Amino acid sequence: MTATVEAPSGDTRPARRAPRHPVKRRTAARRHVTPWMMLAPGIVLFTLFMAAPILYTFVLSFQKELVSGLGLGSGSRTRTFAGLENYVATFTDPEFLASVGRVLVYGLILVPTMLGLALLFALLLDARRTGAKGFSRVSIFLPYAVPAVISSLLWGFLYLPAVSPFYWIFEQLGWDDVPSLLSPGLVVFAIANIGLWGGVGFNMIVMYTSLKAVPTEIYEAARIDGASERQIALRIKVPIIMPALIMTALFSMIATLQVFAEPTTLRPLTNSLSTTWSPLMYVYRDAFTRDDIYSAAATSVIIAVATFAISFLFLRVVQRRAFGQED
Amino acid sequence: MTITNQTRAMVVPEFHEASDRRSRNGDQRMPLAIGSTAVLLLGALYCLLPVAWVVIASTKDASELFSTFTFAPSTHLWDNIVELTNYRDGLYWRWMANTALYAGFGAIVSTYVSALSGYALAKYVFPGKNVVFRVLLMGVLVPGVIVAIPQYLLLAQVGLTNTYWSVLLPQLISPYGIYLARIYAAAAVPTDIIESARTEGARELYIFHRIALPMMGPGLVTIFLFQFVAVWNNFMLPYIMLGNDELFPITVGLSGLLNQGASLPAMYTLVITGALLSIIPLIVLFLVLQRYWRVDLAAGAVKA
Numbered sequence: 305m306t307a308t309v310e311a312p313s314g315d316t317r318p319a320r321r322a323p324r325h326p327v328k329r330r331t332a333a334r335r336h337v338t339p340w341m342m343l344a345p346g347i348v349l350f351t352l353f354m355a356a357p358i359l360y361t362f363v364l365s366f367q368k369e370l371v372s373g374l375g376l377g378s379g380s381r382t383r384t385f386a387g388l389e390n391y392v393a394t395f396t397d398p399e400f401l402a403s404v405g406r407v408l409v410y411g412l413i414l415v416p417t418m419l420g421l422a423l424l425f426a427l428l429l430d431a432r433r434t435g436a437k438g439f440s441r442v443s444i445f446l447p448y449a450v451p452a453v454i455s456s457l458l459w460g461f462l463y464l465p466a467v468s469p470f471y472w473i474f475e476q477l478g479w480d481d482v483p484s485l486l487s488p489g490l491v492v493f494a495i496a497n498i499g500l501w502g503g504v505g506f507n508m509i510v511m512y513t514s515l516k517a518v519p520t521e522i523y524e525a526a527r528i529d530g531a532s533e534r535q536i537a538l539r540i541k542v543p544i545i546m547p548a549l550i551m552t553a554l555f556s557m558i559a560t561l562q563v564f565a566e567p568t569t570l571r572p573l574t575n576s577l578s579t580t581w582s583p584l585m586y587v588y589r590d591a592f593t594r595d596d597i598y599s600a601a602a603t604s605v606i607i608a609v610a611t612f613a614i615s616f617l618f619l620r621v622v623q624r625r626a627f628g629q630e631d
Numbered sequence: 632m633t634i635t636n637q638t639r640a641m642v643v644p645e646f647h648e649a650s651d652r653r654s655r656n657g658d659q660r661m662p663l664a665i666g667s668t669a670v671l672l673l674g675a676l677y678c679l680l681p682v683a684w685v686v687i688a689s690t691k692d693a694s695e696l697f698s699t700f701t702f703a704p705s706t707h708l709w710d711n712i713v714e715l716t717n718y719r720d721g722l723y724w725r726w727m728a729n730t731a732l733y734a735g736f737g738a739i740v741s742t743y744v745s746a747l748s749g750y751a752l753a754k755y756v757f758p759g760k761n762v763v764f765r766v767l768l769m770g771v772l773v774p775g776v777i778v779a780i781p782q783y784l785l786l787a788q789v790g791l792t793n794t795y796w797s798v799l800l801p802q803l804i805s806p807y808g809i810y811l812a813r814i815y816a817a818a819a820v821p822t823d824i825i826e827s828a829r830t831e832g833a834r835e836l837y838i839f840h841r842i843a844l845p846m847m848g849p850g851l852v853t854i855f856l857f858q859f860v861a862v863w864n865n866f867m868l869p870y871i872m873l874g875n876d877e878l879f880p881i882t883v884g885l886s887g888l889l890n891q892g893a894s895l896p897a898m899y900t901l902v903i904t905g906a907l908l909s910i911i912p913l914i915v916l917f918l919v920l921q922r923y924w925r926v927d928l929a930a931g932a933v934k935a
Contacts, residue, residue: 440671444678461899588780
């Protein structure tokens with residue numbers, strides 16, 4: 305993406321300079337080795353812990369286990385080629401499709417709310433006449449320091465009718481049968497709220513930081529032209545930080561697909577979360593509860609491909625929208 | 632208003648206009664400023680609510696937790712801490728130490744590896760450089776949790792699962808960290824300085840450690856914090872890799888305690904106190920390192 309853009313200006317210099325000093329030619333040759341030595345730890349770790357597992361997942365996803373006889377003893381189980389069997393099984397499993405559906409709903413609730421609020425807060429922090437900025441900025445960013453498991457745990461208790469302050473308020477208001485926030489219909493909102501709480505501050509900071517990078521002369525010019533603060537925010541600031549908005553949206557969508565810790569942590573507190581609530585929980589169940597690593601591998605590949613597809617589609621669509629006029 | 636301002640700007644002399652506008656704006660925008668301050672404070676309140684709750688809830692004993700008003704504090708904080716400490720001979724503190732090891736040590740090594748790779752990619756010209764960078768970039772998009780299960784299977788074959796290594800090693804590599812390090816090395820380390828160090832006979836690794844690394848300081852703090860949070864937040868990897876609860880990080884440990892709470896409600900006070908104690912060090916770390924934390928790096932990295 306950015307790689308091609310920011311080729312450091314100094315890059316070409318050692319190469320250009322080497323021939324001028326014949327003595328240095330050996331050093332120049334050695335300089336081809338040095339970067340590889342420096343890259344070696346990264347490349348080795350990448351190969352062992354990313355490339356190899358990804359390849360291994362691919363291989364596994366096209367295999368299955370054949371059990372001969374009673375399936376006892378080490379020789380009775382053999383791996384064979386399964387073709388697309390595992391993929392077909394995943395795609396035709398209503399449980400998997402249901403988990404995808406739930407995560408889509410979860411994402412549709414979470415991503416627009418989170419980015420909308422993050423943008424609103426960032427613009428307010430950047431506005432001239434807003435007070436309590438330092439306090440608000442630190443407070444809203446604070447949840448980023450809280451791991452998803454802990455935040456699910458905190459909110460989980462706040463959702464329990466016996467502990468929750470919300471139910472106390474409902475009681476005071478005279479609403480008696482408010483359904484549990486962890487009931488099947490509402491649990492997706494409950495989980496989305498946890499995601500919102502954990503993510504809004506980080507996205508706000510990313511947007512706010514890119515707002516800070518804009519030279520204020522632009523706003524001054526707009527003010528002299530009579531633009532109101534709101535017009536400046538919507539017509540100037542938002543378009544200027546569009547790249548940051550696109551990236552936060554992309555990362556939020558990818559994170560949405562991978563939701564795992566929140567529903568897993570909440571499970572002990574409610575009956576409305578199945579072991580296959582999200583696609584990753586489905587993968588986990590296949591791999592560890594059912595001991596079916598082959599199906600788990602196929603589903604992992606599907607999720608990874610979906611992630612790539614969504615990333616590329618999204619980038620293409622927004623690029624055409626946002627930068628289409630430039631051509 | 633647009634029109635009036637424009638016409639005024641044309642008619643009224645400069646200094647007059649300035650002072651006049653300030654008061655006018657003051658009167659007109661005050662309500663808006665109160666509104667936006669209120670919205671911001673509401674956001675802050677929302678974000679502080681669970682934190683305030685856990686502080687208060689950890690002062691209650693098991694019966695009070697479910698009987699007294701949510702935000703009414705009690706006096707049992709110390710008892711709860713003692714009880715938590717006594718739980719299976721201080722297992723909780725072991726989890727804290729494990730977390731510090733996984734996130735702290737892991738993030739330091741990961742930052743060093745990222746800096747080394749990023750510097751090499753930014754400051755050297757060599758064949759294959761772009762291929763390496765593109766492959767690494769693809770790694771940024773591959774969701775880490777997707778590879779957790781195959782990582783488990785591969786580590787199981789060399790007998791490393793259920794050890795400290797099984798959680799540490801896979802998280803030493805951070806393609807995003809390398810990506811940020813490259814951008815930061817390109818921006819913060821002037822090639823002239825590297826060149827002059829070379830002419831003075833400094834060796835490449837010496838230049839990297841003594842000259843480039845200090846210059847990349849703020850960027851490295853950012854990479855460290857990103858990685859620290861990523862490891863600390865990664866629930867699935869240790870959840871999959873570890874069976875022995877003495878190796879658990881705090882997240883997996885507390886999640887297990889909560890599970891027991893379903894049948895043993897007394898556990899809930901332990902979970903709540905444990906949650907409070909676990910977020911304190913992280914919040915302190917953030918407040919302290921906030922000044923060095925360069926999110927603009929992440930945001931700037933975004934400009935495609």
